[in-house]
Amino acid sequence: MSNTSTVHLRPSGRKLDELRAVNVQRNFTRYAEGSVLFCMGETQVLCTASVLEKVPPFLKGKGQGWVTAEYGMLPRATHTRSDREAAKGKQSGRTQEIQRLIGRSLRAVIDMELLGERTIQVDCDVLQADGGTRCASITGAWIAVADAVEGLLSQGVIAQNPIKDSVAAISVGMVNGHPTLDLDYPEDSGCDADMNVVMTGAGRYVEVQGTAEGHAFDRHELNALLSLAEQGIQSLKEKQKAARQG
Amino acid sequence: MSNTSTVHLRPSGRKLDELRAVNVQRNFTRYAEGSVLFCMGETQVLCTASVLEKVPPFLKGKGQGWVTAEYGMLPRATHTRSDREAAKGKQSGRTQEIQRLIGRSLRAVIDMELLGERTIQVDCDVLQADGGTRCASITGAWIAVADAVEGLLSQGVIAQNPIKDSVAAISVGMVNGHPTLDLDYPEDSGCDADMNVVMTGAGRYVEVQGTAEGHAFDRHELNALLSLAEQGIQSLKEKQKAARQG
Amino acid sequence: MSNTSTVHLRPSGRKLDELRAVNVQRNFTRYAEGSVLFCMGETQVLCTASVLEKVPPFLKGKGQGWVTAEYGMLPRATHTRSDREAAKGKQSGRTQEIQRLIGRSLRAVIDMELLGERTIQVDCDVLQADGGTRCASITGAWIAVADAVEGLLSQGVIAQNPIKDSVAAISVGMVNGHPTLDLDYPEDSGCDADMNVVMTGAGRYVEVQGTAEGHAFDRHELNALLSLAEQGIQSLKEKQKAARQG
Amino acid sequence: MSNTSTVHLRPSGRKLDELRAVNVQRNFTRYAEGSVLFCMGETQVLCTASVLEKVPPFLKGKGQGWVTAEYGMLPRATHTRSDREAAKGKQSGRTQEIQRLIGRSLRAVIDMELLGERTIQVDCDVLQADGGTRCASITGAWIAVADAVEGLLSQGVIAQNPIKDSVAAISVGMVNGHPTLDLDYPEDSGCDADMNVVMTGAGRYVEVQGTAEGHAFDRHELNALLSLAEQGIQSLKEKQKAARQG
Amino acid sequence: MSNTSTVHLRPSGRKLDELRAVNVQRNFTRYAEGSVLFCMGETQVLCTASVLEKVPPFLKGKGQGWVTAEYGMLPRATHTRSDREAAKGKQSGRTQEIQRLIGRSLRAVIDMELLGERTIQVDCDVLQADGGTRCASITGAWIAVADAVEGLLSQGVIAQNPIKDSVAAISVGMVNGHPTLDLDYPEDSGCDADMNVVMTGAGRYVEVQGTAEGHAFDRHELNALLSLAEQGIQSLKEKQKAARQG
Amino acid sequence: MSNTSTVHLRPSGRKLDELRAVNVQRNFTRYAEGSVLFCMGETQVLCTASVLEKVPPFLKGKGQGWVTAEYGMLPRATHTRSDREAAKGKQSGRTQEIQRLIGRSLRAVIDMELLGERTIQVDCDVLQADGGTRCASITGAWIAVADAVEGLLSQGVIAQNPIKDSVAAISVGMVNGHPTLDLDYPEDSGCDADMNVVMTGAGRYVEVQGTAEGHAFDRHELNALLSLAEQGIQSLKEKQKAARQG
Secondary structure, X not given: OHHHHHHOOOOOOOOOOOOOOEXXXXXXXXXXOEEEEEEEOOEEEEEEEEEEOOOOHXXXXXXXXXXXXXXXXXXXXXXXXXXXXXHHOOOOHHHHHHHHHHHHHHHOOEOHHHHOOOEEEEEEEEEEOOOXXXXXXXXXXXXXXXXXXXXXXXXXXXXXXXXXXXXEEEEEEEEOOEEEEOOOHHHHHHOOEEEEEEEEOOOOXXXXXXXXXXXXXXXXXXXXXXXXXXXXXXXXXXXXXXXXXX | OHHHHHHOOOOOOXXXXXXXXXXXXXXXXXXXXXXXXXXXXXXXXXXXXXXXXXXXXXXXXXXXXEEEEEEEEOOOOOOOOOOOHHHHOOOOHHHHHHHHHHHHHHXXXXXXXXXXXXXXXXXXXXXXXXXXXXXXXXXXXXXXXXXXXXXXXXXXXXXXXXXXXXXXXXXXXXXXXXXXXXXXXXXXXXXXXXXXXXXXXXXXXXXXXXXXOOOOEXXXXXXXXXXXXXXXXXXXHHHHHHHHHO | OHHHHHXXXXXXXXXXXXXXXXXXXXXXOOOOOEEEEEXXXXXXXXXXEEEEOOOOHHHOXXXXXXXEEEEEEOOXXXXXXXXXXXXXXXXXXXXXXXXXXXXXXXXXXEOHHHHOOOEEEEEEEEEEXXXXXXXXXXXXXXXXXXXXXHHHHHOOOOOOOOEOOOEEXXXXXEEOOEEEEOOOHHHHHHOOEEEEEEEEOOOOEEEEEEXXXXXXXXXXXXXXXXXXXXXXXXXXXXXXXXXXXX | OHHHHHHOOOOOOOOOOOOOOEEEEEOOOOOOOEEEEEEEOOEEEEEEEEEEOOOOHHHOOOOOOEEEEEEEEOOOOOOXXXXXXXXXXXXXXXXXXXXXXXXXXXXXXXXXXXXXXOEEEEEEEEEEOOOOHHHHHHXXXXXXXXXXXXXXXXXXXOOOOOEOOOEEEEEEEEEOOEEEEOOOHHHHHHOOEEXXXXXXXXXXXXXXXXXXXXXXXOHHHHHHHHHHHHHHHHHHHHHHHHHHHO | OHHHHHHOOOOOOOOOOOOOOEEEEEOXXXXXXXXXXXXXXXXXEEEEEEEEOOOOHHHOOOOOOEEEEEEEEOOOOOOOOOOOHHXXXXXXXXXXXXXXXXXXXXXXXXXXXXXXXXXXXEEEEEEEOOOOHHHHHHHHHHHHHHHHHHHHHHOOOOOOOOEOOOEEEEEEEEEOOEEEEOOOHHHHHHOOEEEEEEXXXXXXXXXXXXXXXXXXXXXXXXXXXXHHHHHHHHHHHHHHHHHHHO | OHHHHHHOOOOOOOOOOOOOOEEEEEOOOOOOOEEEEEEEOOEEEEEEEEEEOOOOHHHOOXXXXXXXXXXXXXXXXXXXXXXXHHHHOOOOHHHHHHHHHHHHHHHOOEOHHHHOOXXXXXXXXXXXXXXXXXXXXXXXXXXHHHHHHHHHHHOOOOOOOOEOOOEEEEEEEEEOOEEEEOOOHHHHHHOOEXXXXXXXXXXXXXXXXXXXXXXXXXXXXXXXXXXXXXXXXXXXXXXHHHHHHO
16 A cells, blocks of 8 residues: 555645644643643644533432533634534534544543543534544543543542543545545545544444445455554554653 | 354344344335335334425535435334424434434435436334334335335436435344344343444445444454344345335 | 215215224334324324323322323325424424314313323324324324223223223314315315314313314304214214224 | 303402403504504403515415414513513414414405505514403404504505404303303313304304313303303404494 | 703704603503503513512522513514514524613612522513613613512511612713713614613612714713713602602 | 732732733634634633625625624633533523624724625634633734735735724723722622723724622722723734734
């Protein structure tokens, strides 16, 4: 594939298996228990983790916690302004799909009993969007949650770390017939099929969401995309680790 | 796997790779251009396809058509009654996710230019739910759409069949550590990881949606699930074909 | 009037005082405590009765139960598709009017103290509509409620039958100047005045709702319509009885 | 019945067949084309008729007009304050039922072709409620509409009077076993069965809405109620006439 | 200024510093604990004060009360009909702004601890609007609240009067370059800048809301407007006092 | 007052007439025509100006433009998380009040005819809130609008600059009896009375919004607050100018 990637040009000049530059700013805002500005190229997502000393009704008195997420996009995060969801009075299906995905992905690596009867409420707000916002939200949110949990541990609120593993996400897709890593907006809107893959630090799948409106993909292509994603997520895992230590 | 399936008992007594009984009633209601009651075991979905001589605003004047879907569940389709979405005044995130999935799946096998400037509006309403309602919706809806298109062809409204291929969907999951086909409700609610796979008649992937809240799955398990799904979808494709000829 | 009915032709060929064919399928779905598909000609309504072990706030601790109803119509139950109320985010005035009528009609024949502190929640969902859906909903719902109550009695949850009488409903109207029984859609949309009558098995009125947009009716016509309705309801009462014994 | 009415005491001291005092103030507010404060005893409804030079979409270009109504109740019109519907963000089922009834009743006596392509929008807002607000709304609204139409005629906007007849409404009910005219709030909330009757000046029925939650009524009682209502409406018709001439 | 006011003509013929005629009808409706129809010229607002024996959640158990307000305008209070907010399903930003202002203004002169754990819920409903409805609402609402409090005192529900002072409001504005008192609708819609001033009986400011879309005003003009408002409010204070004694 | 300000301590250590540090980052995001991160101390607002080639319906064909604003706060911009307005399905009264204020303030300094038939849509989203967010929104939004207009001029879309003057806003309040400039959150939530003042670069008032729940203020205090605000706004005007040149 490295062969291919030297001849096939991406709009950004990246190689087919090349991630965008990742930039992580922890403590971006000061009030949230975890606050991370996570950037992949021009995509910028502010991920905050808030610790709330309550759980949803269905968990009351069960001795376990909850992790949930909400997602939003500032109206002018995008090339053309989109309507403000608060003004329209409802969240779109896309927004709900994404925030449910973020919540599930984080819950997959957190032990709810060790967390205790409290909620970590994650907010992912896209300040600037250039493709891959749901993946950036997951990868960045994990860092914010880890920061919030570190606070709970250092304050002695909880005794044992409920975070079982890291989790990160990346998009891959068939662009002009080539398996391509980390699609930016021009690639995403023009591709035949794309897939969002969420994996744990241990390399297990939490979510695999492949979709093809234009060109249904075969098993061979699926495998190529899965391999490319795995490689990208290994790299993101290192960057999460580095950011947390930085 | 056939070895395993003889010893591992499912609540329904099915083998691990065994579909539920499929039952298809075409022309179930009389006004819709296509109307199919699609049953997989105790899951019953009424799928109607309505032909509307208009397209959404973003397609006006572009010489192509549209296929879209809505999904609903009758309040007492389930073991315990759930609130009526019309009374609550909003569709849940789950509902929106499912209806978007149905629409994308159908669009993947239909040529929008051959369809012409009209919309096929699909409605999937679950009369009884025992797991797998989104997959049954897709598989049944394809038959309803095919019936509606046949009407357009026989009336001479369109000259050439816009349906490029069939499409069907099935759920698979890791239940008690075993890859299992076509989960019913007890299996679905207790499984570690499950996946909904949508494939064309030609055996290409339209959607792959795997999710693991409890137990992240590895590449080996993913492959086993994909193979099982492929086998199930081949069987569904035969049943679609038989129903259309019946 | 029998004289007239032989010469005046209805679109369906029925006589002026002739009901449509009634068809009742009990246990149509399997989870609800009562589940009836009630058909009058081409009008098909799925009526379920769910037993909920709670009462609305205004009845808490008062030692009595409640019966309430919701009504919906599948988008393509009708000749042309109507918008899904859940997607629009609100129930129409017509829907609310009908579901309030169904609830009041059923409460008129049920002893709330004998029911005890629980709710029977009725859902009437129209699968196919050819006029008279609110009447079919009431007549069918009574059977579903009776089935649900029979379950409560046989399980010993309640000791004494709270159902005091049966209740059924029928539409009548002035069509081309003739009092006509059980209007179907073409008759209903073209008539001068129509009336929905709800009566108990003992022949007493629970609801009388006559309305005339086109042609206000006089006392003589009102009396003819009331007599016709009474006759139709006696017939429906027999069919309810037969279905419950079947 | 006159015999009975002397011995049976109503809370207000009225006889069983006695209307409450009717008071009509035309031109109550100054901007509406018709504006009437209509009072029946302590029930006070402000009825305005606004002439709008447009019709709803389904009537565009058909050469005919429309009459429609909205209904509201000020939060403290009643003994205890009820929530403001604008603040709750939705109109109740009861409100929608009433405003649909008012609109139908008025349309029954107005020739839409003579009205021409314009809408008379009626607003009935209850300033004080002591039972019978929907009937007072209809009776008062007719006067407001007649005033608005008079304006159109005197300005030469329309050439011929589209009002075919007057229309008025009254409630009747079985109170303590006696047919009773024009129920006030204490009677309405405690009665066994009540009926709202809408009639034209010529004595024909536009709407008959009888309902019995507590005590289903027989044909004999129904007839007594209808006769009592007819008598009350004749009296209201005289008061409408007098107010219009006053 | 008296000089100027003789030569500069207002549409109403009033002098620049002249209030409109004030008319106060106490006990306008009979159920509310305080009910005042407050008229300034053609602006008519029905202000009711309801005593509710509960407080909002954030005040529970704190031994203090609350005063809050809602505002509405009947659809045809204005020259052309505006949509009914209950039918639209939301209150406009303007409505919310005004009802928040009324509530704050009243709370500024009431001792919440002396009021005790109860709420005075004010409703200001505009029956007819000719400018200055928010100011008339505040001035009239204070009288209604005072009446309601008098009832609590006379019934012995509270021992000490929680009303510390009166409060009233007036609009002023630059009209054709002249500081002008109590703008009516033609003046309000055509003025360069206007200000609503809310003051206590003791002459202290509770709210000052000046706004200039067309013509930003300087400090000198601001001072002139403030002086004019002060003079108007002194006059309103006298009228409030007289009405309460009348 | 300089005397007082040396002895009275503010939580931040600032003098009574001292602004917080102002920090302006232009081009903070890359897609909007104007994009400014405006910070006053810990308050951070992202202000974007989007140029839309359309106007609201009421301005169509009138040869003039429009400037409008929306305001939002990220859920965890504050010390404790507040609910996401998009998830609640409505904007609060406070939000609507603020966005209307921002729009009016900007329109006061822009010539709508020179702007031409287009809209400048401003979005002010608070990333971090420490008091004074509406004032920071106005001051920052003016810079974003100026940047957007500069783009229109340099591209030749408009020929003449429609911006007539700058506009800025500041809060002042009585804190512990002292007139105090630029309140931060601890001061704002504890103060007796506060005022938001919006002024043009030429020193004229666009908006004056003073409010006192706890302590009504007299004319003398009002004057002191107005003077303090004027001084602060002069300073902000310099910073706007410097940022635009930077």
